[in-house]
Ligand SMILES: NC(=O)NCCC(=O)O
């Protein structure tokens with residue numbers, strides 16, 4: 001009986017699908033481990049009396065019908081990164097299922113319909129796209145079907161094969177938009193642990209922009225070219241990164257600025273780099289702060305003589321402000337139940353930011369030990385997992401009964 | 402008759418071996434183009450009355466015996482980089498051959514024996530070693546025979562096969578150390594052209610050190626890790642490169658500092674780099690200047706908290722000061738013949754630095770258009786090539802007759 005299980009038990013079970021010897025999980029969207037994990041998730045839900053469906057994207061839905069057909073949905077994703085942990089995404093799925101099952105066991109049929117959702121994909125670890133599951137559910141535009149994975153398999157081919165396996169067991173039915181969306185997730189950062197809080201209420205998911213900056217100078221001999229005649233693309237990149245980091249420090253937290261990729265050509269120890277290419281990832285809960293940084297960055301790149309530069313923005317994910325009523329209610333339920341909590345922005349992207357484009361949303365975080373995520377060492381204490389489930393349950397009770 | 406040819410004619414002929422459609426040359430040590438170029442060089446020398454030999458390394462020697470057996474040698478290398486030009490190395494070989502041939506045609510047998518040398522390899526473009534030809538001739542230690550090229554062929558296998566082809570045509574005989582060594586080479590940098598001189602006398606070949614610096618921080622999520630908790634290896638690398646560049650500017654020319662290679666791990670736009678690895682190449686005519694920079698650099702790396710760093714010095718080529726008498730003599734001959742010249746250090750390494758370990762040496766530079774070298778666009782005006790040959794001839798006359 002799920003109602004008697006703990007979140008860590010359910011997570012450990014789900015972690016078997018794609019489980020690795022080092023305790024981690026690799027479960028990429030539509031691969032066999034993913035099909036098995038989705039099948040297991042829906043089968044166990046059906047066994048405990050939930051109505052189960054999948055949609056064309058392979059999202060899984062587990063429903064306790066209410067007196068009316070207004071849907072309150074909660075959940076997260078069941079795909080992982082390469083060599084990820086057992087918590088990221090999976091926790092939000094098992095927690096929603098567990099909280100709803102406990103509610104029905106204790107209080108019977110809800111007024112509104114409660115649906116636990118297992119999104120097909122959030123991580124972008126197989127195909128060069130993320131949030132393809134929630135994008136479909138939120139009806140904000142599907143993935144281009146001919147996107148290819150590293151093996152050259154198209155998104156559509158992989159999707160069809162996986163969904164065909166699932167429709168052998170579960171009815172295929174597109175689901176209507178819910179009235180509200182709730183997501184429980186690990187923080188993936190160190191803030192809650194450092195500050196000593198067992199739970200966090202998300203105020204907003206940050207505006208996030210990513211860029212590729214290309215600086216072009218002149219490749220030349222490292223020994224024979226005097227310093228004053230050089231147009232060294234890497235030295236210009238280093239100065240730019242330092243300037244940008246100084247600007248980021250001036251803006252202050254929670255602003256974050258990351259250069260995660262850099263390469264130079266031709267790339268020999270005795271050749272001055274003629275070109276340097278690097279990524280920029282910037283995030284802040286307010287779009288204006290991100291935009292101001294971008295404007296200054298573009299000016300700095302324009303001013304980086306003796307090299308010339310280009311700035312290409314290839315990702316712009318708008319900030320998602322959580323619904324004030326749902327946030328306040330999470331906060332007052334937390335206070336009622338005697339929990340200390342922090343209200344904080346999420347620097348990581350989540351399915352909730354997609355749902356937020358259409359419906360009121362709220363998110364709850366549990367601490368990540370050492371701030372570690374996307375790694376086998378990902379860990380959240382069982383007590384914190386239970387606290388998260390309890391608060392999701394309290395919020396669902398308030399919204400659905 | 403070589404004596405009637407110009408340097409550019411001979412260079413154009415030699416440039417056919419390994420010649421590319423774009424006007425460049427790829428002629429790596431011991432490959433077929435290299436064997437053909439060496440064969441052509443020695444056959445034409447024999448045809449004009451020079452005694453020709455090869456040694457076990459495949460170095461080619463072209464000799465006009467003198468009244469005595471004291472040898473004055475001049476030359477350079479016949480290998481090229483990948484996609485190099487027709488001048489680098491080849492110019493010093495054809496110039497020595499041409500100058501000696503003209504001298505014998507005009508003045509008959511010299512007092513001292515004159516040998517033009519075509520070194521087998523200087524560029525280090527096939528095997529991870531350079532100067533293997535001059536190292537052998539100068540008796541300063543041969544290459545490890547099991548060094549592999551990119552195809553996995555060992556140095557010794559390649560060497561044996563190439564030398565076997567040459568010994569079909571030319572006698573194999575190890576050559577004694579010369580009494581003096583002279584090398585004519587393209588500058589490979591922009592200094593002579595910028596300053597408007599047709600010729601340069603090399604004062605010294607720079608001390609050159611190369612390092613790999615590894616900075617280790619902590620990889621982490623770009624969105625969820627607050628700035629103050631980051632240990633970002635790339636930001637630390639950028640700050641270090643800027644500090645080092647500032648130090649290089651303070652030291653001033655002719656000091657040069659280059660970071661030609663950089664890589665970060667894990668290398669995703671939304672992951673803070675946990676490690677950054679980059680190369681450092683520093684050069685100056687005085688070893689003390691290079692050593693002081695190194696000491697300060699090691700201190701900066703040690704001080705680069707919150708990351709930790711290591712510095713690995715994998716190349717230390719000592720400065721080679723040219724022989725004062727030979728330099729003065731080049732200078733006075735240039736003045737006598739009405740040439741304006743610059744006396745300058747060489748930032749590039751040359752076979753002469755190896756010969757300099759054992760015998761007095763001198764070098765002459767001709768300008769490189771735009772300072773370009775190691776590229777098909779490498780170019781020196783024919784008149785400058787002839788001026789170089791004329792001055793090498795004058796110096797050889799002074800030393801050998
Ligand atoms: N939740 C999460 O780790 N998303 C990955 C995308 C990002 O925010 O960098």
Ligand SMILES: NC(=O)NCCC(=O)O
Pocket residue numbers: 222223270524589748749750751
């Ligand atoms: N002459 C020359 O280009 N040597 C290559 C080695 C170097 O000095 O970087």
